[in-house]
């Protein structure tokens with residue numbers, strides 16, 4: 001059978017593929033990006049399911065509107081306006097099947113084959129996949145400890161008029177865990193405002209902050225072509241598959257709506273009504289505070305263990321929130337080789353390769369801490385440390 005170039009050129013997710021091996025019960029896995037299931041509000045959701053059915057009956061099981069459940073969009077608008085001093089109305093919001101779908105819809109709307117996309121290097125694998133289906137040209141800009149390299153961004157935009165959008169994860173970035181500084185956000189805004197491009201700020205982790213101050217978005221509220229993506233995956237449950245697009249650009253929203261119609265008509269209305277019921281009948285802030293406390297403890301355990309067991313030549317990020325730590329091994333060390341050795345010791349992580357669009361056999365890797373107990377984290381890092389000492393003396 002002959003397949004499309006689109007699908008043949010789209011990488012299958014290394015992470016999803018290795019999950020089959022790393023999910024074995026005797027493997028300590030720092031590989032997935034899964035929220036901790038103990039953070040799911042199961043009892044409250046049970047009540048909301050019953051309550052939503054009692055209140056809405058057949059509406060939960062009927063087709064619904066493409067833009068999404070109006071009370072949920074109202075809830076999101078109020079929340080974002082309060083948190084960020086924005087002026088968002090429900091019509092500036094479209095509910096998607098996870099924010100992952102928003103990435104695909106936006107690329108369908110904006111990209112012709114060969115059009116340019118600015119990606120962080122390293123960048124979110126799921127975005128690389130979603131965009132690749134539209135066969136773009138990727139322009140990577142280096143991600144520094146405090147955000148994109150601004151000069152490189154300016155140069156890239158100036159030299160490539162085919163660029164349609166810039167994609168960034170400004171808070172607790174996947175895969176590196178870094179957060180863009182206030183200064184970098186301002187500097188990026190000052191570059192982007194002079195170009196006819198869309199700025200996508202993908203923010204599924206922003207609420208999971210345990211240190212430092214909450215920062216304003218780069219473009220929201222001031223760039224005409226600003227898109228912010230949000231998600232309930234990391235603060236309520238990923239299984240309900242609820243994300244959303246926020247943009248005040250009416251034309252762009254109209255096209256996203258059309259793409260959504262063509263893709264799946266609308267997001268699961270059962271999920272939308274149930275999660276909305278949960279949100280209005282529970283204290284979300286208190287729930288998120290519990291998740292933050294849990295993840296902070298896990299992150300600290302991992303960082304302390306790395307300080308104790310890793311050779312001092314190994315560098316790593318120290319996140320202020322979110323779910324990931326990014327490790328840089330000594331120059332010339334292959335993270336893939338390290339991965340194979342680690343799997344022999346039954347510890348898994350994600351070697352850096354899939355997070356780059358144009359590099360392979362890199363010396364970087366991603367560690368997730370949210371899905372293991374402190375004891376398991378300590379043990380896993382200890383095993384990794386042993387291997388790293390052995391590698392550095394080879």
Ligand code: PMP
Pocket residue numbers: 033097098099100101124126169174202204230231232233238241242243
């Ligand atoms: N964007 C980023 C940066 C992510 O890390 C993820 C989840 N791994 C997503 C989007 C997709 O999240 P969801 O579709 O569950 O909202």
